[in-house]
Structure formats: C-alpha cells, structure tokens
Amino acid sequence: MAILAITLFFAFNSCSLNDDGVNFHYEALQIMSVDVPESFNLHQIYTIKVNMLRPDDCTLIEGFNVTSSDVTVRNVVAIGAILDKPDCLPLDQEVQDTFQFEVLYDQPYLFRFYTGEDADGEGQYLEIEVPVN
Numbered sequence: 001m002a003i004l005a006i007t008l009f010f011a012f013n014s015c016s017l018n019d020d021g022v023n024f025h026y027e028a029l030q031i032m033s034v035d036v037p038e039s040f041n042l043h044q045i046y047t048i049k050v051n052m053l054r055p056d057d058c059t060l061i062e063g064f065n066v067t068s069s070d071v072t073v074r075n076v077v078a079i080g081a082i083l084d085k086p087d088c089l090p091l092d093q094e095v096q097d098t099f100q101f102e103v104l105y106d107q108p109y110l111f112r113f114y115t116g117e118d119a120d121g122e123g124q125y126l127e128i129e130v131p132v133n
Helices: 002-013
Strands: 024-029 030-033 045-056 061-068 072-083 092-103 109-117 123-130
Touching: 024 045, 024 061, 030 109, 030 123, 045 061, 045 072, 061 092, 072 092
Parallel strands: 072 109
Antiparallel strands: 024 072, 030 045, 045 092, 061 072, 109 123
16 A cells, blocks of 8 residues: 555656646637528528638637627637747648537528728628528
8 A cells, every 4th residue: 555655646746847837828810711601591500611810830720709799690700729939930821610500590690700900900800691591
C-alpha cells in the first residue's frame, strides 16, 4: 500500500506544466460567402455552408455563434481561436465550415452573417432571407 501511495504521489507531483495563463483568445472571423438553400421546409434540418477568412496560421476555426434577435432572425458569427504567438504566418486563406439549422417556424428566416467591421467600427452583415414552404 505504501508503494502505491508513493507512486501516486510522484505521478501527480511530477506533471507540472508551469502554465502561466491562457495562450489563446477568441475572435470573430470575417465571413466571405455562404451557401443556403433557396427555401426551407418546415421541421427539416439543413446544413449551412460558410466560407470564412483564416488570416494566419495562428487562427483555428472553432465554429459558430448563432443567436436569435427575433423569432426568425438569426445572427451568425464565425468564431476563431487565436493562438497568442509572436510568429504567426499570414495566410489569407478561405476555409469552409458548416452548421446544422432546424426550421421551427413557418415564417421566412432572415440570416445576418457577420462580415467584419467598417471604418467606423460598425458591424457589417451579409443578409439572406430564406422562405419556408
């Protein structure tokens, strides 16, 4: 029993990573284009394709933040995890990711895809309305 206790003590105490904090942060990525159906059918699930800009090799695609600002209005922001490294190589690479969307209402949906900020710092959006059959 004493050998097991000593082994566990060294196993847990020898794994120090010396982590001095978070080494990444999240940022909204610029959406370049989207592929949505021309119309939806009620109670169906659709795959929405989104092309976004990966500015450098320190940016990893994390997914999407989809929020509702009204019954059938969806604001979509592509999220990137940005590694805090000093030596990031520029890429300006367009990458594609997808998310699933379920149609719950029989009214048209308005999607507002975040495309970045203008010179005044105001958010810009690609707006697409999709009717529901």
